[in-house]
Amino acid sequence: MSGRNGDERTKDRASAPPLRDRLANAAFLAVIRLARMLPYHRRLPAAGWFFARILAPLAGWRRRIRENLALTRPDLDRTEIERLVRAVPDNIGRSMIETYSGAEFVRHTQETARMEGPGLAALEAAFAEKRPVVLACAHIGNYDAMRAAMVGRGWPFGGLYRPMNNPLFNAHYTEAITSISEPLFPRGRRGLAAMLRHLRAGGWLAIAIDQASRDGEMLTFFGQPARTALTAADLALRHDALLLQAAAIRQPDGLRFRILIDDPIAPGEPAAMMQELNDRLEALVRRHMDQWLWVHRRWK
Known part of the structure; x- marks a missing residue:
């Protein structure tokens, strides 16, 4: 041989x-x-x-x-x-x-997390009407706790994620996040097609809005220029989806979460909608400075 x-x-x-x-x-x-x-x-x-x-x-x-x-x-x-x-x-x-x-994390979260906020009733109505939802999320608290809590209510939650650069890490990371809930859509052509089908069918999609986007609009965050992707607003407008901010905030015991649902963003010009989300996120981060991912290169 x-x-x-x-x-x-x-x-x-x-x-x-x-x-x-x-x-x-x-x-x-x-x-x-x-x-x-x-x-x-x-x-x-x-x-x-x-x-x-x-x-x-x-x-x-x-x-x-x-x-x-x-x-x-x-x-x-x-x-x-x-x-x-x-x-x-x-x-x-x-x-x-x-x-x-x-x-174990999913079970603990679904048993202990509290979901509240002025946008909760709007989410419940969207689910009843089978209306698509775009959830503007951020790296604050633990995003996966929000996923676990919403899936526990039977809501059609899907998420867009960026595959890791290290392929060895990406393999088990993808397995880990998939074990919490599906569907998940990797950034790229194939993931985009599946994501759009999910939205058109009345599904919900979570998109992180707090990362620097090379092709994004130059908006402001904490008073500083910050390139911000308009994707969340564009998708909401194109698919008549509810657009709002949601976050899972860690509680003082370090184990439990409050899932905070903000008011929906009114339809308008995409950059203005995203600036409103930036402003709301800034207010949330200021209240919970220790829970946002300050290691991000948000301002480039």
């Missing part, structure tokens, strides 16, 4: 993930597996501690948090800044292990 030729072996090496990606993926999985050995109520603070004390300084998150706060909240004193430098990665760690806790 003949072996593969040199060209095939060279091609395999070229297509294999680089060593850095393999090591990062192995280290991440080791942390997740260790954390999952703990009872649920203990694994969340343990993951939060690891992300805040070990990962954040190694990944450069502390520096980026300080830079973003200096740009947007120069009024904060040093004590509050240092509190956020620790609290933001803690929330990231808790959110990550929740996502990787699958059915």
Whole structure:
């Protein structure tokens, strides 16, 4: 039996993930597996501690948090800044292990989360009328808790997500988020087609609005220029969908959530609609500074 030729072996090496990606993926999985050995109520603070004390300084998150706060909240004193430098990665760690806790996380969330807000009645009416909904979401609290809570009510929740750059990480990450709810639509041509079919059938779609978009409109967020995709407003207008902001805010015990549903956004010019969402998100972040992803490169 003949072996593969040199060209095939060279091609395999070229297509294999680089060593850095393999090591990062192995280290991440080791942390997740260790954390999952703990009872649920203990694994969340343990993951939060690891992300805040070990990962954040190694990944450069502390520096980026300080830079973003200096740009947007120069009024904060040093004590509050240092509190956020620790609290933001803690929330990231808790959110990550929740996502990787699958059915246990879903069950806990559906049993304990409270859903409230001025837009809740509008969501219930949209479900009864089989009207499509576009949920403008953000990296605050834990987005997956909102997914779990809404799916628990039988609502047709779908989400748009960006595949991770590290293919090894992306494989188990996709499996983890899919275990919470489906359908999920990856960014790209195939995901876009499935997403549009979902909306046309009266489905609901969650889109993150708090990431910098290369082709987005230059709007403002925390008083600073921030490129913002108009996708959420465009889809809502095109499909006569309800557009509103929703978020899952972590409660003081670090384990439970309040699902906050804001008033629907009135139809209008897409950039104006997205600016209104930016303004509402800013107000929410100001109330929960430790729960937004300040490690994002939101202002470029």
